Amino acid sequence: MKEYYYLNDRKEQEGPVAGEDLPRYGVGRSTLVWAEGMAQWTPAGNVPELAPLFQSQNGGTPPPPPAGGSAEEKPDNLLVWSILATVLCCLPLGIVAIVYSAKVDTLWTQGRYEESREAASKAKTFCLISLGLGIVSAILGFIFGFFSALM
Amino acid sequence: MRKAAVITAILLAFGVLYAVDPEREPFMPRCLFHWLTGLDCPACGSQRALHQLFHLHVREALAYNPFLVVSLPYLGALALCRWFNDGGRLDRLKSMCHHPAVIRLYLVLLIAWWVARNLV
Ligand SMILES: [Zn+2]
Numbered sequence: 001m002k003e004y005y006y007l008n009d010r011k012e013q014e015g016p017v018a019g020e021d022l023p024r025y026g027v028g029r030s031t032l033v034w035a036e037g038m039a040q041w042t043p044a045g046n047v048p049e050l051a052p053l054f055q056s057q058n059g060g061t062p063p064p065p066p067a068g069g070s071a072e073e074k075p076d077n078l079l080v081w082s083i084l085a086t087v088l089c090c091l092p093l094g095i096v097a098i099v100y101s102a103k104v105d106t107l108w109t110q111g112r113y114e115e116s117r118e119a120a121s122k123a124k125t126f127c128l129i130s131l132g133l134g135i136v137s138a139i140l141g142f143i144f145g146f147f148s149a150l151m
Numbered sequence: 152m153r154k155a156a157v158i159t160a161i162l163l164a165f166g167v168l169y170a171v172d173p174e175r176e177p178f179m180p181r182c183l184f185h186w187l188t189g190l191d192c193p194a195c196g197s198q199r200a201l202h203q204l205f206h207l208h209v210r211e212a213l214a215y216n217p218f219l220v221v222s223l224p225y226l227g228a229l230a231l232c233r234w235f236n237d238g239g240r241l242d243r244l245k246s247m248c249h250h251p252a253v254i255r256l257y258l259v260l261l262i263a264w265w266v267a268r269n270l271v
Contacts, residue, residue, distance in 0.1 A: 077249065079229055079248075079249060079254065080226070080229040080230050080233045083222065083225070083226055083229065083257075084226065086193060086194060086261065087193070087194045087197050087218070087219050087222050087226070088194060088197055088198075092184060092192050092193065092265070094194075095193075095258070095261060095262070098254065098257070098258055098261075099258065101254070102251055102254040102255065102258070105249055105251065106251050133183055134180065136183070137180045137181045137182065137183045137186075138179075138180035140180075140181050140183075140186075141178060141179050141180040141181040142178050142180075144181065145176065145178035145179070146178070
């Protein structure tokens with residue numbers, strides 16, 4: 001592909017950059033570009049060589065929104081684990097996990113899918129921390145017991 | 152596969168708690184919160200309470216940690232609809248247990264219990 005000059009938002013000349021790289025520099029379908037051999041500045045979408053790069057921005061009907069959000073399954077709220085962590089791991093951290101678990105469903109029903117997923121991953125993090133500390137206390141308990149048995 | 156591993160781990164832990172009385176054996180896990188602060192966490196005593204429960208000593212279990220005894224049915228219900236809800240038979244129980252008001256109530260009770268046990 002040829003090298004093109006283009007006009008930025010302030011109508012200043014920029015470039016040259018390789019034609020295929022134009023979209024990465026913020027060049028859109030209607031941005032004016034020029035290359036050697038062209039009579040005048042032309043919208044990039046009207047340059048035959050560049051037109052395919054802007055196929056997806058060709059106005060008309062927008063493509064359907066990505067199949068995310070509601071179509072996806074609700075994240076697991078991990079409530080069982082949060083409560084298990086609270087009553088068994090002997091650590092108040094589980095409470096934080098329960099709070100986040102509770103948020104997962106509430107946010108999901110409000111259609112705030114991204115936040116819901118975040119709450120789910122936070123609940124998971126706190127469950128794992130709780131579990132980790134639970135294992136640490138198990139080991140500590142064992143060591144304490146071992147030494148007190150020796151003395 | 153993972154489900155089987157988790158259930159095995161839980162059953163194993165229950166088995167140990169059945170066989171060993173944490174009150175007498177020093178080898179059992181310590182509560183880091185109690186060790187660091189000297190205060191009781193909401194779960195302190197739950198190992199001892201479980202041990203007593205496994206031997207059907209409900210009154211002793213309640214003395215160690217009444218909140219655990221109250222939590223167990225809820226926990227059981229949650230576990231049921233988490234792992235044994237094949238074909239959506241337990242969907243009604245699930246939506247009940249996961250209802251925001253229920254979870255909030257549980258949290259309030261939990262924190263009230265935590266505060267109360269350290270004041271008394
Ligand atoms: Zn504790």
